[in-house]
Amino acid sequence: MKELSKRVLELFPSPTLSISAKARELRKRGERVIGFGAGEPDLKPPEILKECVIRALKEGHDKYLPSAGIRELRELLSYSYQRRGVNYGPEDLVITGGAKLGIFLVLLALIEEGDEVLIPSPYWVSYPVMVKLCGGIPKFIDLKEEEGFKLTYEKFLEKVSPKTKLLIVNSPNNPTGALYDREELLKIVGFCKERGIWVLSDECYENFVYEGDFFNLAKGFEENVITVSSFSKSFSVTGWRLGYIGAKGEIVKKLLSLNSQTLSNATSFLQYAFYYFLKEEEEVKKYLEEVKRTFKRRRDLVVSLLSEIEGISFVKPEGAFYVFPDLSRYYEDDLTLSELLLEKEKVALVPGTPFGARGRVRITFALPEDEIREGVGRIASFLLDGGGKGSL
């Protein structure tokens, strides 16, 4: 047989998905695993959304659709963006198979062999992998815990170069929970606009903000900021694979062609279901407010529990649903630590290394409060009882 492509030689499965798979296996064997690993909310999707899916199925929306997605849904999304001051018309939006595919399509449309892509670090595991698949070179902007893991104009200037094609911004952030400062981002995006640098704003966690306000980066910068967002996290439907891209100009046509030549269209009946559901504005608002309240309580709980463990440090998350503590004073090797925690304590979490931060772990606080208590308790006793070989 001839060889596999060079492109996939270094490719590995997403570590966040692998850890969830391992946890599922253990659960199947009857173990009580505390699942801090998955990057998804544990809540149920809105009941009315499920009814909308059934309605869409019964109506027979089974066939191929326009690649951009149904006009009705794009109109609703456009309306929502316009209300927030972002000038995306329905023709500027492409519905795709989750934000993940959306990000990949944007990178395919922009990145040429040797282009540099700036990625604030810690970062979502898939960014550098996807950039490399497209022939680009990831350049990391190292963010510090002491600075709340926030991207600043100064830090951006240190890394930007004539080869920079694109900057990826993810705020609220996975894995740090940081919400970047608006003024800093505006300076960065202004600079990028002047120099013709694209910005990809990954806004998957836009509805998970506990401190301060979320703002859409493309507002006033629609020409050089491409927005990617998703229904996955907001409505607890990560498995449905529905997301969207907002962009202006020539690139939209190319994104559309990429969508059309790869996916054809995002799942037909789910597009109709979201169209019916999003029209129920009051229901949508009520659901999202409840989600936010629940997650804020959980955030406060996990922060207070972690604060009691001596020798670890972390930043209080302002958004998303992750906390990213540094456990290196107990255990430098986060990969082994995560394996031991799963094996010995039946706690699933994701090591920090794949996010660009050795010695840390990512804890998802998307689970009931009693499980958060128990899970952090198990981690604490493992570390403090010397399970962590290099304990304090």
Ligand SMILES: Cc1ncc(COP(=O)(O)O)c(C=O)c1O
């Ligand atoms: C930062 C970030 N971007 C994108 C995604 C992908 O989301 P989706 O389910 O819409 O593909 C995730 C999911 O974990 C994420 O954390």
